[in-house]
Amino acid sequence: xxxxxxxxxxxxxxxxxxxxxxxxxxxxxxxxxxxxxxxxxxxxxxxxxxxxxxxxxxxxxxxxxxxxxxxxxxxxxxxxxxxxxxxxxxxxxxxxxxxxxxxxxxxxxxxxxxxxxxxxxxxxxxxxxxxxxxxxxxxxxxxxxxxxxxxxxxxxxxxxxxxxxxxxxxxxxxxxxxxxxxxxxxxxxxxxxxxxxxxxxxxxxxxxxxxxxxxxxxxxxxxxxxxxxxxxxxxxxxxxxxxxxxxxxxxxxxxxxxxxxxxxxxxxxxxxxxxxxxxxxxxxxxxxxxxxxxxxxxxxxxxxxxxxxxxxxxxxxxxxxxxxxxxxxxxxxxxxxxxxxxxxxxxxxxxxxxxxxxxxxxxxxxxx
Ligand code: ADP
Numbered sequence: 619x620x621x622x623x624x625x626x627x628x629x630x631x632x633x634x635x636x637x638x639x640x641x642x643x644x645x646x647x648x649x650x651x652x653x654x655x656x657x658x659x660x661x662x663x664x665x666x667x668x669x670x671x672x673x674x675x676x677x678x679x680x681x682x683x684x685x686x687x688x689x690x691x692x693x694x695x696x697x698x699x700x701x702x703x704x705x706x707x708x709x710x711x712x713x714x715x716x717x718x719x720x721x722x723x724x725x726x727x728x729x730x731x732x733x734x735x736x737x738x739x740x741x742x743x744x745x746x747x748x749x750x751x752x753x754x755x756x757x758x759x760x761x762x763x764x765x766x767x768x769x770x771x772x773x774x775x776x777x778x779x780x781x782x783x784x785x786x787x788x789x790x791x792x793x794x795x796x797x798x799x800x801x802x803x804x805x806x807x808x809x810x811x812x813x814x815x816x817x818x819x820x821x822x823x824x825x826x827x828x829x830x831x832x833x834x835x836x837x838x839x840x841x842x843x844x845x846x847x848x849x850x851x852x853x854x855x856x857x858x859x860x861x862x863x864x865x866x867x868x869x870x871x872x873x874x875x876x877x878x879x880x881x882x883x884x885x886x887x888x889x890x891x892x893x894x895x896x897x898x899x900x901x902x903x904x905x906x907x908x909x910x911x912x913x914x915x916x917x918x919x920x921x922x923x924x925x926x927x928x929x930x931x932x933x934x935x936x937x938x939x940x941x942x943x944x945x946x947x948x949x950x951x952x953x954x955x956x957x958x959x960x961x962x963x964x965x966x967x968x969x970x971x972x973x974x975x976x977x978x979x980x981x982x983x984x985x986x
Contacts, residue, residue, distance in 0.1 A: 628653070628674065629672075633680065640733075644733065663677070667699045675745065696724075701753070701756075709731065772820075776848060808847075815848075835868045839865070849888065856888060856891060857896055858896065868980035870957075878953060879975060901914070914972060927963040962974050
C-alpha cells in the first residue's frame with residue numbers, strides 16, 4: 619500500500635500494540651483504506667495534532683491510555699482540536715460511559731470486542747461528514763464576519779459626511795446665508811440618498827445566493843458615474859479630478875460587488891493622495907481578450923512600495939501611510955476573484971499607484 623503519511627487523516631491513539639494492530643488490519647479491509655498515524659499516548663497524540671504537516675479529520679481514541687484516566691482523553695483531545703471527530707474505542711460495555719463520552723465531545727463509540735470493518739467504516743464516514751459540515755459552518759461564519767466588516771467600512775465615510783454637514787449647519791446656522799444653508803441641506807440629502815443606496819446594495823448582497831444567480835451585464839460607465847456621485851464631496855474637498863475614459867465595456871457580474879470594487883479603489887486614491895500635488899485619478903480599459911477585460915485605475919498619489927504590492931490585499935494589512943482598517947482591498951480582491959477575475963498592482967508611469975482589475979466581459983447587453 620503506497621499511502622504517504624502526510625496524507626493521513628486518521629489518528630489512532632492506542633497504547634496496546636495488539637489492539638492497535640487489530641484496528642489497523644480492519645482499516646486495511648476497507649474499500650478505500652485511510653492512511654493512519656498511530657500515537658501511543660495522549661502526549662504523542664497532541665504532538666501529532668500540533669504538527670502542521672498533518673490534517674487529521676478523525677481520531678480513534680482508546681480510553682485506557684497511560685496518561686489519561688477515564689474520559690479525560692476525550693476532553694483534552696477535543697479541547698486541543700475542536701474540529702477533530704473523535705471515535706472512542708473501549709473494552710467496556712457501558713451505556714453510561716458511551717453517554718459521557720458523547721457529552722465530552724466524542725462523536726461515536728465503538729466496543730473493541732465487537733468492532734468490525736463495517737462498523738469502523740460507518741463511524742469514519744459519519745466522522746468525516748461531520749467534519750465537512752463543521753468546516754462549512756466555520757466558512758459561513760468567516761464570510762459573515764467579513765461581510766460585517768465590509769458594511770461598517772463602506773458606510774463609515776458617507777455617514778461621516780452626513781454628520782459633518784449637519785454639524786456645520788447647526789454650529790453656523792445663524793452665520794450662513796439662506797443659499798448656503800439650502801446648498802448644505804441639499805448636499806446632506808444627496809449623501810443620505812447615497813447611503814441608502816449603499817444599504818440597498820448590501821441587502822441585495824446579503825440576500826443573494828450564488829454569483830451566477832445575481833450576475834447581469836454591468837455598464838462600467840454607469841458604475842464609475844455612481845462612484846463619482848458617492849465621492850463627490852471627498853473629491854471636491856481636495857480639488858481632485860476623476861477622468862473616466864469613454865466607452866468602458868460592460869462586464870458580467872453583480873452590481874453591488876462591482877460598485878464596491880471601484881468605490882474602494884477610487885476612495886483609496888483620495889485617501890492616499892500626495893498633498894504636494896492635485897490628485898488626478900484616471901480609469902481606462904484595455905481591449906477585451908479571451909472573454910476578460912482589464913480595467914486600470916491609476917492615480918498620482920503617494921504610490922505603493924514594491925514590497926507591499928501583494929500584502930496590501932490581505933485582510934487587516936495596511937501599507938505605508940495606511941490609515942484605515944486594511945479591509946478595503948481585501949474586499950476588492952474577494953469580489954473580483956468571486957467573479958473569476960484578478961486584481962493586482964502594476965508598474966505606474968511616474969509617481970502614484972496603478973491598480974489593474976480583470977473581469978469577465980458581459981455576455982448580454984448592459985442593463986445597469
Ligand atoms: P486601508 O485603506 O483601510 O488601510 P486597504 O485594504 O483599502 O486598507 O488598503 C491597504 C493599504 O494599501 C493601505 O493601507 C495603503 O497603504 C495601500 N493603498 C491602497 N490604495 C492605495 C493607493 N491608491 N495609493 C497608495 N497606497 C494605497
